[in-house]
Amino acid sequence: MLDLNEYKFPVFDERLRLQENPSKAVLDFAAKIKAADGVLIVTPEYNGGYPASLKNVIDVLYDEWHRKPVAISTVSDGIFGGTQVITSLQFSLWKIRAWTVPAMFPVPKVKDSFDETGKPTDKTGTDKRAAGFIGELLWCVEARNKMST
Numbered sequence: 001m002l003d004l005n006e007y008k009f010p011v012f013d014e015r016l017r018l019q020e021n022p023s024k025a026v027l028d029f030a031a032k033i034k035a036a037d038g039v040l041i042v043t044p045e046y047n048g049g050y051p052a053s054l055k056n057v058i059d060v061l062y063d064e065w066h067r068k069p070v071a072i073s074t075v076s077d078g079i080f081g082g083t084q085v086i087t088s089l090q091f092s093l094w095k096i097r098a099w100t101v102p103a104m105f106p107v108p109k110v111k112d113s114f115d116e117t118g119k120p121t122d123k124t125g126t127d128k129r130a131a132g133f134i135g136e137l138l139w140c141v142e143a144r145n146k147m148s149t
């Protein structure tokens with residue numbers, strides 16, 4: 001679980017591979033993304049797009065994203081579940097050569113959908129939707145692992 005709020009990265013200045021003295025935090029983050037079989041991004045929608053903190057960590061890496069299966073869950077406090085952010089985020093991930101999973105997991109009215117400990121109010125419905133979403137990510141992870149062996 002990588003919480004960008006805990007990393008508190010500075011605003012993007014230069015890609016990691018071109019930094020002379022990268023911080024321990026950015027090296028740690030890069031190593032975790034590189035080692036991951038796949039990445040599941042959970043992002044809120046800010047004015048129809050992604051928050052700057054998320055774009056920051058996409059841009060700071062490069063090869064680490066290459067062919068990485070990435071699934072996107074979007075969250076909002078309104079009724080649309082952040083469905084506008086997915087198009088711009090998928091495009092940026094595609095540009096950086098990640099492998100975006102086409103399945104979506106929008107979460108509308110997040111404060112009503114989950115309690116403060118992360119438990120869904122509609123467990124059956126949420127589990128069903130999550131199984132389909134995560135199943136697509138795992139399929140991509142497996143396909144990628146087969147291709148690289």
Ligand SMILES: Cc1cc2nc3c(=O)[nH]c(=O)nc-3n(C[C@H](O)[C@H](O)[C@H](O)COP(=O)(O)O)c2cc1C
Binds near residue numbers: 045077078081
């Ligand atoms: C600057 C800002 C812009 C937002 N823009 C949208 C938006 O375009 N669409 C939407 O559905 N929700 C929007 N929201 C609501 C967020 O998606 C919602 O607050 C979400 O839970 C984010 O969590 P946070 O406020 O803790 O960052 C916006 C919130 C903020 C703070």
